[in-house]
Amino acid sequence: MVRHFIDLFDVSPETARALITQALALKQDFLKGNRPPHLARRTLGLFFEKPSLRTRVSFETAIAQLGGSAVFLRAKDVGMGVRESVADFARVISQYVDALAVRTFAQSTIEELARHASIPIVNALSDAAHPCQALADLMTIQETLGRVEGVKLVFVGDGNNVARSLALASALLGAKFVLAAPPDYEFPTHFRTRYEARFPDVPLTVVHDPFKAMEGAEVVYTDVWASMGQEDEAEYRRAAFAPFQVNEELLSASGPEAIFLHCLPAHRGEEVTADILDGPRSRVLPQAANRLHFQKALLMWLMLDQLPGGA
Numbered sequence: 001m002v003r004h005f006i007d008l009f010d011v012s013p014e015t016a017r018a019l020i021t022q023a024l025a026l027k028q029d030f031l032k033g034n035r036p037p038h039l040a041r042r043t044l045g046l047f048f049e050k051p052s053l054r055t056r057v058s059f060e061t062a063i064a065q066l067g068g069s070a071v072f073l074r075a076k077d078v079g080m081g082v083r084e085s086v087a088d089f090a091r092v093i094s095q096y097v098d099a100l101a102v103r104t105f106a107q108s109t110i111e112e113l114a115r116h117a118s119i120p121i122v123n124a125l126s127d128a129a130h131p132c133q134a135l136a137d138l139m140t141i142q143e144t145l146g147r148v149e150g151v152k153l154v155f156v157g158d159g160n161n162v163a164r165s166l167a168l169a170s171a172l173l174g175a176k177f178v179l180a181a182p183p184d185y186e187f188p189t190h191f192r193t194r195y196e197a198r199f200p201d202v203p204l205t206v207v208h209d210p211f212k213a214m215e216g217a218e219v220v221y222t223d224v225w226a227s228m229g230q231e232d233e234a235e236y237r238r239a240a241f242a243p244f245q246v247n248e249e250l251l252s253a254s255g256p257e258a259i260f261l262h263c264l265p266a267h268r269g270e271e272v273t274a275d276i277l278d279g280p281r282s283r284v285l286p287q288a289a290n291r292l293h294f295q296k297a298l299l300m301w302l303m304l305d306q307l308p309g310g311a
């Protein structure tokens with residue numbers, strides 16, 4: 001059966017843990033100057049409907065450093081669903097590349113591709129989820145704090161794709177996730193329903209007071225207030241989210257050693273002030289760097305079925 005990575009709902013705790021262990025080991029090896037060709041002559045396709053820096057470049061360099069190559073397909077050039085059906089696109093591209101990373105608006109597009117493809121399909125961000133980001137972030141937490149289990153991770157802002165995937169990654173790995181969001185921007189009901197069915201013993205905590213959420217926080221995370229595709233809503237979202245800006249005052253209510261994470265790109269002066277994003281608690285650059293090492297572990301698992309512990 002073909003293995004996909006389209007939503008953390010479908011990933012086991014063992015696999016999530018093993019991917020992070022593998023990513024940390026690959027990083028150590030890379031820092032020693034080693035670039036073993038584990039994926040020699042393998043090819044990764046990337047199909048993107050939205051812009052990207054980190055995800056695109058980390059996937060392309062990950063496969064290149066592992067001895068393979070990448071083919072980037074901008075959605076408007078390929079015309080999937082316009083020149084031909086999604087199913088035909090999936091069946092044809094499956095003959096050329098060994099896996100396909102997909103960045104779309106609708107999660108259903110990625111699911112439709114997975115139904116018709118005979119190669120692994122990877123969610124490289126959709127409106128609903130950003131699973132590669134979330135597991136790479138828990139890798140950063142493991143690396144920085146030395147543990148994930150029991151860590152209090154507070155996401156301040158929109159209950160968006162990144163927040164949802166972080167909630168799932170936390171539930172898989174035992175971190176204590178809290179969303180601090182305005183009432184109209186919590187997780188959607190369909191997400192909560194599915195979460196409660198998958199993790200009946202792990203409460204999905206949402207609070208509306210960001211200062212209260214900060215109590216004992218070890219990781220404070222935020223993301224843009226208007227995601228890609230929501231540009232028209234940016235102005236009224238700015239008003240709704242203003243009390244949720246991560247600034248010195250809010251961060252001082254967290255644990256004394258709390259670190260700050262952001263998936264980037266960031267808007268200084270909106271969801272986070274420049275002094276926090278560029279300050280001593282921020283780990284956003286090593287966080288972005290870890291995307292590369294996590295993508296390597298993910299590609300090896302999808303293409304070779306190789307993970308420590310055989311997860």
Ligand code: CP
Nearest residue numbers: 052053054055263264
């Ligand atoms: N964090 C992240 O996914 O960045 P890009 O949108 O630049 O890929």
Ligand code: NVA
Nearest residue numbers: 160223227228263264
């Ligand atoms: N929530 C953001 C994440 C970007 C990496 C977006 O979807 O635009």
